[in-house]
Amino acid sequence: MRAWRVHRYGSPQEALVLDEIPVPEPGPGQVRVAVAATVLNFNDIDGCYGRYRTVNPPLPYTAGMEVTGRVDAAGAGAEAWLGRRVVACPDGAHGGYAEYALAPADMTFDAPESLDERGAAAFYYPFHVSHLALHERARLEAGENVLVHSAAGGVGSAGLQLAKAAGARVFATAGSPEKAAFCRELGADVAIDYRSEDFAEAVLDATGGAGVDVVLDLVGGDVTRQSFRCIARNGRHVIAGFSSGIEAEDTGIEPRPIIFGSFALLGIILAYTSAPLQVKRATGFNLVPREVGEATHAHLLALLAAGEIRPVVGRCVAFEEVPEALEALERRETTGRTVVRL
Numbered sequence: 001m002r003a004w005r006v007h008r009y010g011s012p013q014e015a016l017v018l019d020e021i022p023v024p025e026p027g028p029g030q031v032r033v034a035v036a037a038t039v040l041n042f043n044d045i046d047g048c049y050g051r052y053r054t055v056n057p058p059l060p061y062t063a064g065m066e067v068t069g070r071v072d073a074a075g076a077g078a079e080a081w082l083g084r085r086v087v088a089c090p091d092g093a094h095g096g097y098a099e100y101a102l103a104p105a106d107m108t109f110d111a112p113e114s115l116d117e118r119g120a121a122a123f124y125y126p127f128h129v130s131h132l133a134l135h136e137r138a139r140l141e142a143g144e145n146v147l148v149h150s151a152a153g154g155v156g157s158a159g160l161q162l163a164k165a166a167g168a169r170v171f172a173t174a175g176s177p178e179k180a181a182f183c184r185e186l187g188a189d190v191a192i193d194y195r196s197e198d199f200a201e202a203v204l205d206a207t208g209g210a211g212v213d214v215v216l217d218l219v220g221g222d223v224t225r226q227s228f229r230c231i232a233r234n235g236r237h238v239i240a241g242f243s244s245g246i247e248a249e250d251t252g253i254e255p256r257p258i259i260f261g262s263f264a265l266l267g268i269i270l271a272y273t274s275a276p277l278q279v280k281r282a283t284g285f286n287l288v289p290r291e292v293g294e295a296t297h298a299h300l301l302a303l304l305a306a307g308e309i310r311p312v313v314g315r316c317v318a319f320e321e322v323p324e325a326l327e328a329l330e331r332r333e334t335t336g337r338t339v340v341r342l
Contacts, residue, residue, distance in 0.1 A: 064096025
């Protein structure tokens with residue numbers, strides 16, 4: 001099968017090589033997906049540069065964090081998935097830029113029947129991450145003010161829509177007037193071009209100086225620190241991504257503004273498991289129980305059926321164009337998600 005593999009660290013066009021490798025066989029608890037489409041993520045770019053500690057397998061390895069397609073083989077315990085059209089995160093959060101991918105059953109869900117391959121490919125990661133961030137962690141309530149960063153991107157556009165569906169007043173940041181206009185089309189009450197104005201001041205002005213109740217932070221770094229200025233008392237700041245640079249995942253945040261700001265700093269990771277307590281013992285980390293993922297997926301499908309949310313596909317490219325398309329994503333030239341056809 002064909003697969004885009006990271007052979008050396010550098011830009012995507014320097015790092016990735018289109019190889020011919022054997023089709024993998026699923027082990028216990030795994031499914032094999034005949035990939036119909038995959039999608040680009042900032043973490044795949046970080047992997048190309050070798051700066052992503054969370055996903056850092058030995059070279060060479062196949063990149064790609066998400067797939068959609070049909071399950072054509074299953075290991076012991078996962079046989080119920082055979083023949084089903086699915087969305088999935090490959091094992092170890094890599095392996096998706098290939099014609100076949102292995103995925104844990106815990107990270108596999110039925111693809112929405114109403115969506116074609118492009119829409120299904122764009123659906124899973126953004127809406128699950130945003131739903132977990134806003135509902136599981138921030139406990140968002142109707143009528144609250146929410147600030148969504150990078151709201152014209154894949155995850156941000158999902159978070160914007162979910163916040164509106166929950167009855168919130170949504171502030172959205174984006175990196176150009178055109179992207180800000182797109183956020184308003186998606187339902188943002190206030191859209192801020194962060195390149196031309198201070199988003200924290202704009203939020204404070206629009207909330208009478210009180211700030212927002214929830215921040216959905218997909219950027220990290222300086223954006224995180226600046227957001228501390230515009231969170232309301234007893235607000236919740238959810239860190240759910242580091243599109244400004246994955247290095248921020250391992251740098252310290254000063255406690256002082258959190259203490260004096262009287263708000264909660266929260267985190268979320270999209271990683272489902274049927275054995276959360278075993279994972280906790282082994283790693284010290286709290287992954288999300290599989291049953292929470294199933295409830296999340298069911299709620300998302302209901303919102304999709306009601307027309308309250310939709311995946312945003314900004315661009316669709318051929319499999320051969322993956323390195324070039326990743327560099328366009330790195331340059332912030334995209335809106336929504338970039339889907340890769342196989």
